Amino acid sequence: MTTIRDVAKKAGVSVATVSRYLNDSGYVSGDAAKAVAAAVKELKYELNPVARSLNTKKTNLIGLIVPDITNPFFPELARAVEDVALTYGYTVILCNSDENPEKEKNYLETLKKKYIDGFIVTSNQLDAPHYANMALPIVALDRAINEHIPTVASNNREGAAMGTRVLLERGCNRILFLRGPEELNPANDRYEGFMDAIRDSGVEYDVVVCPFHFADSEKIVDRVLREQKNIDGIFASSDVSAAGALKAAAKLGIAVPDELQIVGFDGIAMGEMLTPGLTTVAQDVYKMGAIATRVLIKRIENQVEEQHFFEVPVQLKIRGTTRSVEK
Incomplete structure (x- = not known):
């Protein structure tokens, strides 16, 4: 040798x-x-x-920490991060935190010892000391951590208002809003957007907290639809929750969209695979991951980046879970 x-x-x-x-x-x-x-x-x-x-003390390695790799939103983000990182000569190490603060902290400490160059993090650990005191470059993706760490996110509030208006314009009289976890900023912004649109509409509504998990969402929606027979619209804070709602409706024999209309939020590929296809507020998931990666690499390579917040627009994808406006 x-x-x-x-x-x-x-x-x-x-x-x-x-x-x-x-x-x-x-x-x-x-x-x-x-x-x-x-x-x-x-x-x-x-x-x-x-x-x-x-x-x-440089490895050209980037740590990507996501909360739940089984949620299709995060693999799509990871794909964008990996694609862009490779074009700059960096390799991505994917870590799944399971929303566990200790597991998240362990990944940070372990990768720091391996001379990781920086982190892209989707976390709900707001102002956690292990981020505030981190000497390495960090970019927050989808969820802000603190004001000192650059953040890439969608316009969640406006997107939720857009999604709610889809149901209002299509004649819904009682809307169920599947609110995401209260400790997550994107979920809180989507709640505010829902309230912006529904507040002066005169339409009845119900709000239930619902995790971004398919099985849990299905159970919650099944229970609510059994108790509240007059719900004719559901706006879910994530596409995964919307898919759970669609499954619950199918089990109860409720026709979508004729009897119940459903709108999701995320725009993941899974929405097109459902039957009927899911109407959703689509985030540009790939663009979010790409921007976060470029911002991080600039920080790693000591390039000046004065902008600290990057907001990516959303757009509506009208599919089969909602009726036409004429109907």
């Missing part, structure tokens, strides 16, 4: 010169650089990445 000493001997320079050249960590004359490059090529020498990280 070729060593750095073999390269130095072949190039006729010192080991220190070879090390400076390989790690770009100091001055190397033009002639010496050419000699080292030729020796590296001839001997087919490859610098051990672990050794490089010990010398440079």
